[in-house]
Amino acid sequence: MAKKSSVELYYFGKTRTDRNGPDGKPVGKDILGGKGLNLAEMTSIGLPVPPGFTIPTTVCDAYYKNGKKLPPAMMEGVAEQIATLEKELGKKFGDSKNPLLVSVRSGAAVSMPGMMNTILNLGLTDESVKGLFGAGERFAYDSYRRLINMFGDVVMEVGHHHYEAEFAKIKKKYKVDVDTDVPTEGMKELCEAYKKVYKHATGEDFPQDPMVQLERAIEAVFKSWMQNRAVRYREIEGIRGLLGTAVNVQSMVYGNMGDDSATGVAFTRDPSTGKNEFWGEFLINAQGEDVVAGIRTGIPVAQMAKWNKRSHQELLDIKNKLESHYKDVQDIEFTVEKGVLFMLQTRSGKRNGIAAVKIAVDMVNEKLIDKETALLRVPAGDLIQCMLPSFESGDKKKATMIAKGLPASPGAAVGYPVFSAAEAVKFVEGEQKKVDEAAQGGTKYKARKCILVRTETSPEDIDGMHVAEGILTSTGGMTSHAAVVARGWGRCCVAGAGDVSIDEKAGKFAVGGKSYTGKDVISIDGATGEVMLGEVPRKEPKLSGDFKQIMDWSNEYRRLGVRTNADTPEDAKRAVEFGAEGIGLCRTEHMFFEEDRISSMREMILAENLADRQKALTKLLPHQRKDFEGIFKAMAGKPVTIRLLDPPLHEFLPHDAKAQKELAETLGVKPQQIAARVKQLHESNPMLGHRGCRLSVSYPEILVMQVTAIVEAAINMQKKGIEVLPEIMIPLVGTRAELTLLRAKTQETIDAVKAAKKFEGTLDVKIGTMIEVPRAALTADEIAKDADFFSFGTNDLTQMTFGFSRDDINSFLPSYRKLDLLHEDPFASLDQSGVGQLVAMGVQKGRKTKKDLKVGICGEHGGDPASVAFCESVGLDYVSCSPFRVPTARLAAAQAAIRGKKK
Numbered sequence: 001m002a003k004k005s006s007v008e009l010y011y012f013g014k015t016r017t018d019r020n021g022p023d024g025k026p027v028g029k030d031i032l033g034g035k036g037l038n039l040a041e042m043t044s045i046g047l048p049v050p051p052g053f054t055i056p057t058t059v060c061d062a063y064y065k066n067g068k069k070l071p072p073a074m075m076e077g078v079a080e081q082i083a084t085l086e087k088e089l090g091k092k093f094g095d096s097k098n099p100l101l102v103s104v105r106s107g108a109a110v111s112m113p114g115m116m117n118t119i120l121n122l123g124l125t126d127e128s129v130k131g132l133f134g135a136g137e138r139f140a141y142d143s144y145r146r147l148i149n150m151f152g153d154v155v156m157e158v159g160h161h162h163y164e165a166e167f168a169k170i171k172k173k174y175k176v177d178v179d180t181d182v183p184t185e186g187m188k189e190l191c192e193a194y195k196k197v198y199k200h201a202t203g204e205d206f207p208q209d210p211m212v213q214l215e216r217a218i219e220a221v222f223k224s225w226m227q228n229r230a231v232r233y234r235e236i237e238g239i240r241g242l243l244g245t246a247v248n249v250q251s252m253v254y255g256n257m258g259d260d261s262a263t264g265v266a267f268t269r270d271p272s273t274g275k276n277e278f279w280g281e282f283l284i285n286a287q288g289e290d291v292v293a294g295i296r297t298g299i300p301v302a303q304m305a306k307w308n309k310r311s312h313q314e315l316l317d318i319k320n321k322l323e324s325h326y327k328d329v330q331d332i333e334f335t336v337e338k339g340v341l342f343m344l345q346t347r348s349g350k351r352n353g354i355a356a357v358k359i360a361v362d363m364v365n366e367k368l369i370d371k372e373t374a375l376l377r378v379p380a381g382d383l384i385q386c387m388l389p390s391f392e393s394g395d396k397k398k399a400t401m402i403a404k405g406l407p408a409s410p411g412a413a414v415g416y417p418v419f420s421a422a423e424a425v426k427f428v429e430g431e432q433k434k435v436d437e438a439a440q441g442g443t444k445y446k447a448r449k450c451i452l453v454r455t456e457t458s459p460e461d462i463d464g465m466h467v468a469e470g471i472l473t474s475t476g477g478m479t480s481h482a483a484v485v486a487r488g489w490g491r492c493c494v495a496g497a498g499d500v501s502i503d504e505k506a507g508k509f510a511v512g513g514k515s516y517t518g519k520d521v522i523s524i525d526g527a528t529g530e531v532m533l534g535e536v537p538r539k540e541p542k543l544s545g546d547f548k549q550i551m552d553w554s555n556e557y558r559r560l561g562v563r564t565n566a567d568t569p570e571d572a573k574r575a576v577e578f579g580a581e582g583i584g585l586c587r588t589e590h591m592f593f594e595e596d597r598i599s600s601m602r603e604m605i606l607a608e609n610l611a612d613r614q615k616a617l618t619k620l621l622p623h624q625r626k627d628f629e630g631i632f633k634a635m636a637g638k639p640v641t642i643r644l645l646d647p648p649l650h651e652f653l654p655h656d657a658k659a660q661k662e663l664a665e666t667l668g669v670k671p672q673q674i675a676a677r678v679k680q681l682h683e684s685n686p687m688l689g690h691r692g693c694r695l696s697v698s699y700p701e702i703l704v705m706q707v708t709a710i711v712e713a714a715i716n717m718q719k720k721g722i723e724v725l726p727e728i729m730i731p732l733v734g735t736r737a738e739l740t741l742l743r744a745k746t747q748e749t750i751d752a753v754k755a756a757k758k759f760e761g762t763l764d765v766k767i768g769t770m771i772e773v774p775r776a777a778l779t780a781d782e783i784a785k786d787a788d789f790f791s792f793g794t795n796d797l798t799q800m801t802f803g804f805s806r807d808d809i810n811s812f813l814p815s816y817r818k819l820d821l822l823h824e825d826p827f828a829s830l831d832q833s834g835v836g837q838l839v840a841m842g843v844q845k846g847r848k849t850k851k852d853l854k855v856g857i858c859g860e861h862g863g864d865p866a867s868v869a870f871c872e873s874v875g876l877d878y879v880s881c882s883p884f885r886v887p888t889a890r891l892a893a894a895q896a897a898i899r900g901k902k903k
């Protein structure tokens, strides 16, 4: 670190490479940003990196803390660094003979591809442009006009379209179609025209002092930390707690100095499939921004040897060196200037879930990393991407293929085309509204999906990219920012489908003379790049050998058990295939909605006396017993926690007049009778009303029917040689007295069934409770006296702790998020500091009474990796989640155990 001024700056180059902070200790990504740290590191291991220096994230932090003012001494320090650079390279900033030119780039601790600003060719002025004539006068003016454009756009907010208009005029004047055909004279004129645009828009001349350019560019990069797309990206990715961005000022090298120059972006392994193949693209005679912005579609790096064998070989050597140094896949940016290779960036390569799994397993086999590192490398939530459906090749053959692009991010997406990010957001919100309205009316609506169709996606489109089912672009390559971001999210993307021409305003796209609108469903295959008309059917995935390997390794490390929430034998079977070790929550109410039982259920609810109610319950009993038999069979030898009826009864009755009339006809009663009962059952706060164990208190006969069905099913299955481990769970308990009463009734029923069936074998039926009312957590020591086990119902526990309705949170959560009042949806990721305290207290108090009390969680949080880590930390025995999240929970449990051990 150089520190003559009071601002610390970090130089990297042959002169020296600063790695230590003010305290003499090496600084990390948090201070240098990912890009800065890796530039320094690459320099240290002897890779060809153009020298430069990093302004640390602490300066960005100070900038915002000082009311958006750069620290007064910063430019003094910058001048010292520039002087070192000048000396090392033998060039001078602003010189008319041999000018030093620099790039100014952002780089936070966590990479945010394309979300912040970059300025290239900085240091060019009317004078210093002459110093580039040696490389060609046309090249010199081309570089200069790029700077005026970029600087104007990024620093002074002069719209890019103003420059585009001038370019179009010049092309017209010289009667050429493509930019590269504009002659030297035209480029020179273009610089003049651009300067006029600049002056017209800003009221001042384009700065001719390179230090002024540099100061403003640095400030612009700091400002870009807070621009909308960057803020939104951090929100979506859950990136918090960073100081800001660092700024990297690096001497320029040129990929656009002629046909012996090139620029490219590559990954050391394929980030879509994980295959150990060098993967990426390059452009001859171009600048790096042309590749990443998706303006031009590149040539695959595999073909680079044909262009320059030596540079290609050198790049392959560097690729190997980087992987063995970082022990991870790297995403690199390189430039070849007149046959000489330079490295401009390396960072950990963003990859989708499928690639993450394969890379982790391969790297262990290659002895690059150990199993623990491999498990920590795969984001547990991304495993779901390995379980996504894909198109069957037979079905694709039958479909009408309309275009082909690049397979930028795998997946099989089907949806209606939308042509802007805003339209995508509106589409998805509209569909969600229909789902909500249908649910309120007691029906179901299947939300339609959309595909975002764009010429190129800019980072401004992230909201639309995030909500769309898939992304299709007509330009851009596999390494464009759109592709990188889509892959990071596991969002299906086909890029660079050049035959597709898009008319955003008219809301249509055309291919081969045919045009398609937002009403034409399309299917896109992100693994092959195919675009098809209509809905192509999708098939369930096969879980690959690598996936199984990750799962097996997870089992070696995890302590937490993983169960599933399942109410049908099919779900139970699927969950077992995914590795579930039992059922943590079987919600019995879902079973009553099926056609063959809903009318008996309604009859039971409408019954006016016990005898009638019991008559209806008798009809329901065989159905319940059959359900449980199927589930016990599917879970043979594994524990099955069955929860007694939980929702308020009115949820089972129709609310609109038409449906009430139909029900009246079926049951042979008057519609008014039904309407009256619905009215009678109405509650102001049904979530806090007559539900959970309160139903069993009022109507113990419901409990008796359910327990009878469970025990009969268990005995029947046991007779067939199936091992059954039933656990009966009583919901929404708030006091020990409730549990004492209902436990007794449950036990009495169990005994009665055994006696009635003359059962003499051993059948251990455990009786436990959910802890989902804050009072239950607070008095868990008392409640544990009557419980064989606890299961935290963190959906209700969150609802009652925050006082947030779990069904209505979306009405205010967006405002809370915007103001940073809540980082996460507490129903998706457990609020560890609030609700978590109740969980921790419940476990501790419960085990104080019963040392070996078995404790699990069955709220939605059981499948959320951060919540799983919390469950590990408070010593739960298991987590339970939906079948598709079981693999995620298994890996998250292993990761939590490994991290715990490392701590």
Ligand code: PEP
Binding pocket: 585, 587, 646, 772, 792, 793, 794, 795, 796, 797, 858, 859, 860
């Ligand atoms: C809970 O409240 O967390 C729970 C699992 O029960 P339900 O979601 O059915 O209310």
Ligand code: MG
Binding pocket: 731, 772, 793, 795, 796
């Ligand atoms: Mg609940």
